[in-house]
Amino acid sequence: MDISEILSTKFTEFDIGTPLSKVAGAFENQELDAVVVTDGDEYRGVVSRRQLASSSNQPSAKVGSQAQHVPTVERTEDVREVARLMIGSDAKTLPVLDEERIFGVVTADAILEAVRPFLDAVTVEDAYSPKLVSTTPEATIGKALNVLRESGIAHLPVIDGDDLVGMVSLYDVIEFTTRGGSKSQGGSSGSFGGRGRSGGSHGGFGAREGDSDRMLDLPVRNLMSDAVVTVRRSAPLDEVVETMFEHEVSSLVVTADQTGDPVGIITKTDVIEALTWERDDRNAVQVFGLDLLEGMDYDDVSALIESVTSKYGEMSVIKTSIELQEHKEQSRGVPLVLARIRLVTDRGYFTADGEGYGATHALRLAANAVERQLLKGKTYGQSKKQSDAESQEHLYGWWLSG
DSSP, X not given: OBSTTTOXXXXXXXXXXXXXXXXXXXTTSTTOOEEEEEETTEEEEEEEHHHHHHOOSOTTSBGGGGOBOOOOBOTTOBHHHHHHHHHHHTOSEEEEEETTEEEEEXXXXXXXXXXXXXXXTSBHHXXXXXXXXXXXXXXXXXXXXXXXXXXXXXXXXXXXXXXXXXXXXXXXXXXXXXXXXXXXXTOOSOOOOXXXXXSSOOOOSSOOTTHXXXXXXXXXXXXXXXXXXXXXXXXXXHHHHHHHHHHTOSEEEEEOTTTOOEEEEEXXXXXXXXXXXXXXXTTOEEEESGGGOSSOOHHHHHHHHHHHHTTSSSOOEEEEEEEEEEEEEEETTEXXXXXXXXXXXXXEEEEEEEEEESHHHHHHHHHHHHHHHHHHTOOSSOOOOOOOHHHHHHHHHHHHHO
């Protein structure tokens, strides 16, 4: 199955010189995940809602300074390959090119909608994150914001004792601390693009003098949403996707079947990742853009990853994904390359980028960065269990028949 029937030719586009304050206004459309950044007719990258909400740049800054390089795909690209690229690049919107010009975009939501009927054989148990990062109603909003950013997540369940009482999101916090009152010079009345509890726009992009610090000291209970959507650990993933679309949320709190206690969280990214699982070799190293490497083949790449991961004692590597993306910029005829390594291990996720002239140089820089993370034990979440052979056969049967 390719993406030709699920891509959208409608997308929001901004020139590299557009102020971020104007771009922020586009995210008042709550369905918009990312905007495309161009320089004339040339594609330059994307800026996502999450990226903009996390940015500390002034609203007068230009969108070109925030453009993120994500993989581009062709109209005939396989859906499963697109899912892999989304996971590897941590992007939920990928541009679709036609003769090096933007033709459209493909989104994670479009993929989930297309594959939903085939997800009934895999359960939440197979895909969710069993470590539930949470906060309490009494914690300050500033502390919650630090947890969100340090954990690399966008939604934070609020737990009071043993009870799940609310949810607070990165977008809620950013909107709350920047809305109303007088703004600093350079602020505007445009929304950050966050989704508050009421779903509406609450204010501006600019910083507020003094008030922001005061707001960050308020308790989370002042901001959290009382409505929390949950799912049973034994529920199939097609039910997860249906619930997410019905409630317009991107994450669900996972509860134990018998007690109803919160035990983890599952996100749209987790479901997308389930499409990238291999049926046979769990320890395979996946390399996207292998042809860009000079002086290295697949075995060399596998040996490099093994040399990095074998230094740190008892750690089982479940999956390694490597993406190589070549840019147009060159130095002495050698292209600038972005290398991204993502490790899924029994100790959690490790992910790092390396950018250099030549794919081999970029890959080694990324490997060095991963090695430093392993040394520090800096993970980005808990690893996922893989589904059994029968479930995966059901899940992948439609890929093979398509």
